Amino acid sequence: EDQVTQSPEALRLQEGESSSLNCSYTVSGLRGLFWYRQDPGKGPEFLFTLYSAGEEKEKERLKATLTKKESFLHITAPKPEDSATYLCAALTGGGNKLTFGTGTQLKVEL
Amino acid sequence: DADVTQTPRNRITKTGKRIMLECSQTKGHDRMYWYRQDPGLGLRLIYYSFDVKDINKGEISDGYSVSRQAQAKFSLSLESAIPNQTALYFCATSDFPGGGQTTDTQYFGPGTRLTVL
Numbered sequence: 160e161d162q163v164t165q166s167p168e169a170l171r172l173q174e175g176e177s178s179s180l181n182c183s184y185t186v187s188g189l190r191g192l193f194w195y196r197q198d199p200g201k202g203p204e205f206l207f208t209l210y211s212a213g214e215e216k217e218k219e220r221l222k223a224t225l226t227k228k229e230s231f232l233h234i235t236a237p238k239p240e241d242s243a244t245y246l247c248a249a250l251t252g253g254g255n256k257l258t259f260g261t262g263t264q265l266k267v268e269l
Numbered sequence: 270d271a272d273v274t275q276t277p278r279n280r281i282t283k284t285g286k287r288i289m290l291e292c293s294q295t296k297g298h299d300r301m302y303w304y305r306q307d308p309g310l311g312l313r314l315i316y317y318s319f320d321v322k323d324i325n326k327g328e329i330s331d332g333y334s335v336s337r338q339a340q341a342k343f344s345l346s347l348e349s350a351i352p353n354q355t356a357l358y359f360c361a362t363s364d365f366p367g368g369g370q371t372t373d374t375q376y377f378g379p380g381t382r383l384t385v386l
Binding site (some may be wrong): 193257 | 311
């Protein structure tokens with residue numbers, strides 16, 4: 160059975176305090192690893208797709224990396240507006256099956 | 270205007286009632302999906318459709334049905350709602366990957382908060 164595990168469940172940072180979120184996966188035939196951001200009461204917002212180990216993608220203060228067993232979302236010098244729940248999901252199979260983790264709830268304080 | 274819209278945004282209903290959640294998209298995507306989100310469980314796939322004539326069950330389809338009325342519209346029905354169907358429901362769309370791309374990105378609507386009493 161495909162599994163995606165995110166850690167930590169919750170993270171509190173001071174503004175400017177860099178950190179990383181972890182997404183470990185055990186799936187059959189990974190076709191892509193997705194990161195989404197979700198604000199309270201809203202739908203997930205697409206951030207990145209990573210396709211192969213060693214790949215990295217960046218967007219503003221966020222950088223996503225991928226190995227054969229896990230992915231990291233690095234947040235550099237975060238701001239309060241980065242506060243959200245970050246979801247990762249692994250895409251497998253021919254039916255576009257996305258297996259989601261339960262998310263990391265990030266709070267960035269002044 | 271939002272690319273993926275869901276109606277209603279909030280709904281409270283009673284056990285045994287039939288309810289329909291609707292999703293419309295202006296992205297021109299062929300593929301549409303219904304998910305539910307529960308605290309501590311993450312997002313789980315209910316049904317998905319790759320085109321108007323192609324509908325498939327996801328991992329938790331029991332108690333749900335869907336209708337793909339057009340490329341842009343995908344509805345989720347609860348024939349007889351029960352309290353454990355209380356959740357956030359999301360519609361998503363994606364395009365068919367082409368040009369050598371191996372995956373396609375799913376874009377989500379704003380969600381419907383459903384409460385079954």
